[in-house]
Each structure stands twice: as C-alpha cells, then as structure tokens.
C-alpha cells in the first residue's frame with residue numbers, strides 16, 4: 104500500500120476534506136448532537152459542543168499519521184458540513200481498510216453518503232493500493248446496507264452478536280469490495296434519454312430478474328417475441344444464469360439507472376483453452392442498452408466492467424462478433440477487427 108493520509112476528494116455534489124478545530128459548532132449542530140444518527144452507533148449524542156471540540160482535537164492530531172483517513176463531508180453548493188467518513192482498522196498484512204460513516208439526519212435520503220462512499224472506495228483501491236475495503240452495519244439499520252449496495256459493495260454474510268451499539272448487542276452484516284472489482288464509471292456523455300447517474304456492477308444470482316428482462320429485450324430486438332418464446336428465454340436464463348455465475352465461468356455486467364436495469368453485457372469464460380501458451384479466452388455477447396438509455400456510453404461501461412473482471416481472472420483474450428455499426432464502440436475499448444464480423448482484444452498487452 105502507498106498510504107497518503109487524508110487528502111481532499113471531490114464528487115459532483117460534495118467535497119471530502121480534513122476537519123479543522125473550527126468545525127466543532129457545525130459538526131455538533133449537524134450530527135454529533137443528533138440522537139437519530141447515533142441509534143446504531145457505539146457512541147451517544149454529545150452533551151455539548153466542547154465534547155465535539157475535544158474529539159476533533161484528537162482527530163486533527165492524528166492527521167500527521169499517513170495511515171489515517173478521516174474526511175468531513177461538505178456540500179459543494181453551500182459549504183455546509185453534513186457528516187463524516189473514515190477508513191480505519193487497517194490490516195497491512197492483507198491490505199485491508201474498514202470504512203465507517205455518519206450524516207446529519209437533516210440530509211438523509213438524498214444519495215449523499217452513497218456518493219461519498221463510492222469516492223472513498225475508489226480512492227482507497229485506486230490510489231492507496233488497498234486490496235479489501237470492508238464495511239459493516241447492524242441489520243436494524245438497513246439504510247446503511249443500502250448505501251453499501253448502491254456503492255457497489257458485495258454482501259458477504261452476517262456475524263451474530265458481533266458488536267455493541269446504543270441498542271445493545273447487534274449482529275454485523277459484512278460487505279466488501281476487492282481491488283479487482285473496482286468498476287469503472289463514466290459521467291453520462293449526453294445524448295438521448297435520462298441523465299440520472301448509472302450504477303455499473305457485476306451481476307449476482309440475485310439479479311436474475313433484471314438480467315432476464317434485458318435478455319428478453321435483446322432477443323426480441325428484431326421483432327416481438329410471442330409468449331412462448333419469452334417463456335423459453337426466461338426459463339433458459341433461470342436454468343443456467345445463477346449456476347454459471349456461481350460456478351465462475353460466466354460474468355455479467357449490469358448498468359442500472361434509478362435502480363432499473365438499463366444495460367448488460369455477458370462474458371462467457373466457458374473454459375475454451377487453446378493449450379498452455381494461449382490461456383483462457385472469453386467471449387463477449389448479449390451486449391444491450393435499453394433504447395431510452397442509448398447515447399450515453401452505457402454499453403461501453405458494461406463491456407469495460409466485463410473486461411476488468413476478465414483481467415482480474417487472468418483471461419488472456421476476449422473475442423466477439425459485432426456488426427459494422429457496433430464495431431467502432433469496441434474499437435474504442437481496444438478490440439481489433441480480425442475476419443468480419445469477429446473482433447479480438449488481447450489482454451496481455
């Protein structure tokens with residue numbers, strides 16, 4: 104790891120920056136005195152601003168340590184200090200950091216913490232070289248789990264009676280992101296359709312419905328499918344997708360806008376080895392963006408997510424077949440035409 108300490112990060116709506124002692128009144132007013140915030144935390148609301156100031160003094164002294172990451176979350180529009188996010192409990196043996204956060208209740212439900220968490224995860228994995236980012240929440244605090252899910256983390260399991268908070272003993276639901284799973288995200292590139300931000304992530308067996316919906320749209324792209332055909336596609340997806348995702352020889356990347364499926368790409372890693380020198384080869388297929396979301400780079404993002412995962416798994420080459428119309432998009436990702444309509448990307452470059 105290459106520890107940098109707490110440096111300023113910016114997101115579309117937020118500035119994540121170091122705390123200063125002058126922040127005590129805003130921090131006290133915004134969240135350290137707010138009993139709603141501490142319901143599932145291990146500390147109680149601060150009785151006075153002096154209490155907050157004393158805590159801050161300790162935090163500020165710790166900034167000298169480059170392994171300390173603790174940001175104040177400021178609204179870019181108003182400069183209001185609305186919460187905090189930190190990475191702690193590092194384990195250098197496995198390049199681990201654990202993230203915690205809180206936000207004044209006045210600002211809940213507007214996606215601010217998801218935005219902050221995504222930015223911190225990206226920073227830790229990309230810049231600091233952390234391999235595993237972890238976060239945990241009490242099952243009675245589902246909003247926090249939702250933030251972790253929306254930030255692209257994967258749920259791993261629940262430890263029973265594993266922490267104590269203001270409610271007493273609590274279970275801990277554990278989520279993580281590993282470095283290779285870092286999904287690229289690009290700002291919308293304009294064009295038709297909604298400008299809402301897209302979340303791009305790898306599908307799990309739980310995404311069967313979303314993936315089936317997009318596969319039906321893809322399969323019906325040349326004409327409407329009748330009920331029997333739709334049932335056959337749905338049944339085939341249900342029969343194979345969850346098992347193949349679990350088995351690891353299929354990767355599916357999903358883009359969602361407003362939590363609705365918007366684009367998909369499938370990468371078949373069906374163990375086509377061409378001997379030891381070439382290594383495993385992937386085949387990309389079923390790449391599809393819903394018509395309402397075209398023109399903003401979602402297909403490219405889901406394909407890129409598949410490629411990131413392919414690289415992580417040691418895949419050496421990815422093949423696909425694409426129409427002349429679609430080939431420029433793949434060319435932008437580094438694919439080279441071979442014999443039309445085939446294209447190939449060598450991941451060992």
Ligand SMILES: CC(C)(COP(=O)(O)OP(=O)(O)OC[C@H]1O[C@@H](n2cnc3c(N)ncnc32)[C@H](O)[C@@H]1OP(=O)(O)O)[C@@H](O)C(=O)NCCC(=O)NCCS
Pocket residue numbers: 139140141143144204205206207210211212213214215216217218239240241244245246247249250362
């Ligand atoms: C958890 C917390 C950080 C969320 O911040 P936030 O900015 O409101 O989060 P976001 O707006 O990005 O996302 C919250 C999500 O939780 C959902 N949510 C809220 N209450 C929920 C509930 N009771 N059950 C299920 N989901 C809930 C929201 O609908 C939203 O999801 P959506 O975008 O799909 O609708 C904030 O509530 C907080 O600071 N709580 C107190 C401190 C805390 O619990 N910290 C985490 C300890 S692990």
